[in-house]
Amino acid sequence: MRVDHNRVIRDVTVRLPMASTAAEACQWTVTALARYAPATITVLLQVADRLRCVAATGAWQVFSTVPPKTGIVGRVYASGAGATVPDVAEDPDYLPVRPDVTSEVCVPVLDPAGRPLGVLDLQWSGPVELGPWRETAERVAAHLGARIMALGGPPAESRSEKLLRHAAALTAAPTAADLSTAAIRAAREVSTLGAAVLVLADGSGPRLSEPADSPGELESRIRAALTEAGGPALGLMISRAHRHGAGYTLGEAGHPPTEEYRPLADAGGRTLVAVPVGPPEGGGVLLVADERLLRPDPTTVNLMELLAGQAWTCLDRLSTLARLREQASSDPLTGLRHTGAFEQRIARATPGRTALLAIDVDGFKTVNDTYGHQAGDRLLVGLARALEAALRQGDELYRTGGDEFVAVIEVNRPEEAVRIAERLTEAARRTGRTISVGIALPRSGELPKQTLQRADQALYAAKRQGRDAVRLSAA
Template sequence: MDHQQVVRDVTVRLPMASTTPEACRWTVTALSRHTSATISVLIEVHDRLRCIAATGAWQVFATVPARTGIVGRVYATGATAVVPDVTVDPDYLPVRPDVTAELCVPVTDPTGRTIGVLDLQWTDPVDLAPWREIAQRLATRLGARITALGGPPAESRSEKLLRHAAALSSAPTEGDVLGVATCAAREVSTLSTAVLLIADAGEVRIGPAPLNPNGLETRIRAELTEAEPAALARMIERAHRYGAGYTLGEAGHPPTEDYQPLTRAGVRTLVAVPVGPPDAGGVLLVADERSLRPDPTTVSLMELLAGQAWTTLDRLRTLARLREQASSDPLTGLRHTGPFGQRIAAATPGRTALLAIDVDGFKTVNDTYGHQAGDQVLVGLARALEGALRHGDELYRIGGDEFVAVIEVSRPEEAVRIAERLTEAARRVGRTISVGVALPRPGESPDRTLHRADQALYAVKRQGRDGVQLSAA
């Protein structure tokens, strides 16, 4: 084989390529005339290697993480990989079952920076030494042409949306979801600003601000913060009633009243997309202070993004509800034994007090009036006891009519006073309670502390109920 002819056949076409994909395709096509190898060119796009051109493979990886496989290793290190036996290389990415050897060389720009790789894989015996020299020379020429054409291809809008969708699906908190969604909206739409309005428990919240908001973003947030809640609700209601909408970037057409806060902020271009259901969702506002003309494809991409964001947000909220249900009493809403065990395990000796609480005569209520009446008593008493505790004190229901309060105090007398406040609160709703108080001691197990509080409670019961007793031992 005339190796010089191989180089000439490839390089003669490169100057005629008008785009980076075209330069890569011509390189692969010309090179394939001289070898049966599977050939591919992968170029960096964002944080991955994208296959721009390939031939001879049953399946081609569309994108590869920057450090995955032999191609990722070569891209990361900038060093050529000559692999005469792929079966002994742990980084080999299989594209067909009969590949025996692989040659991968970095594609570099004129400064020497690696911008991609040229990869060749053979199924027949091959002398890799001359092919190494050929591939390196071609990769150098290809890198120079790509640079002359403006560098690696830009990430397409669909690729951006896919990348952000992956980030959305793994976002751990609601704030992260909203942040990723607005960042994605800006990148995919190419408009400068994105803000999310989310309805939450009857109120409208503005999504988190980016780390470095631009001037328009700052003005929009200021206007939305000053706007009446009803105005924000109207923006959400409009999007859900009529669907996604966008401006045409034409002068002389005044906005509707609903969008006056945005126009006062300087918005001249707007895409408004509903998010989630009308009663619990919101609206994604993507804006720019330039008069632009968003196309329907942009709006469709924003709708896809809004749908993905809401799916993730709804999943996180569902998981939060399930965790709350798993850790709380469904009747009173108080936390129960699981969280209580975790809390007292972290109690500070001499500073944390346990107040064991029992409802006096509760069995009589159930036996006389039925369990529904008993449930009403427990709910009302739980609210009364919660109202008598201080901010930061915690109340748990650990049995049928048994409650425990965990409070932080500076001395035992303070714990007793708070217990007496609880008995007074119970009397105000027509019930009485018996309360035993105990403070954890150094080295004492949580169960032992609770046992001492229970013993103090039983002492109150023996003395006639409706009182407080501090554990003495």
């Protein structure tokens, strides 16, 4: 059937001036086009960092959001140039929405200045003259773009969409500090309040997380007030939030704040949302505040609770991963790093500068045989602490076997390594035990395991010469 494209454009655009919202304009455009085009029709507009589907005809699958530059729609939006695709199977960017689609026309929706706002996409499953439809789509998209801008632009990102976007950033945060910063940034943006502060408890007590970006004036005052109030006040805030749950506080005249919230009131906060984070022991509180006096908004509190839950889940995951990494690289008895970490360290050894000190406890088997393994374990723990204390800052000590240790130290010359080894033997004597030490410095082109073998050989030589001794491997 032959299509009168001028009539299509007229019928599609005649109602656009009556649309009261951008979403309404998009839906009318799609509905009117569908009367003439037996196609899957979609309008996607940029919202934050994605293309969001604002209007569509029925299809097996319509993508709610599309990441930038993804698919033909992302390519068209990024380039600002339309695309005619006679065979979607030949286009690697095609995003399948139904199995029978054969061709696609996608054009950018531009504002009057030529900047892309989104795309108008049409997909067919049968024969069609793509050229005329490409021209029609471009003319319709131009009218749609002008109307959208007249209505104030694409629809704003909802607060729930903001939370979803920030949740992805929390999940991707590589460190606890990065995650705390991301949570504060999310709290500000999702709540639409002026300040956000995260207070977390650790082994040394409650503490303020680092601010995100450049904190505003109110947030800076609140941070200063909480810092001055100190740990006890922060602890009270955490305790209150976990005891009573999330709270919405108004700082109205004539209604003094509770003692723990006085620092926030003194800093100028008039609206406060306080949400517990994590468990009562070891968790914290998320504080979101504003200078404006805003009436209670359950949606804001609910969104902050969701954010706090997601933030704690991610913090707990990072803590678990760090603990597992520590367990994987540390000896459970002495707490020293062990073989895996040692091998990684000596792989970075600098020829002529990094010394390996192979250490063996003299007569350790006798201790185990005479007094039992518990006595042997206590000996190793005490000796490990003594050797660590005798090393310089930056030197590293590893447990590589039952009663075998290796120290990795940076020196300017071999004699310096000998002096450090002698300090270790003296430290061992103060525990009531003796050790033998063999020293080797990596040679140019030498494999790390070969350096360690030379250190071991020097250690055996020290044993042979009477133990409680230091021996330097030949250069």
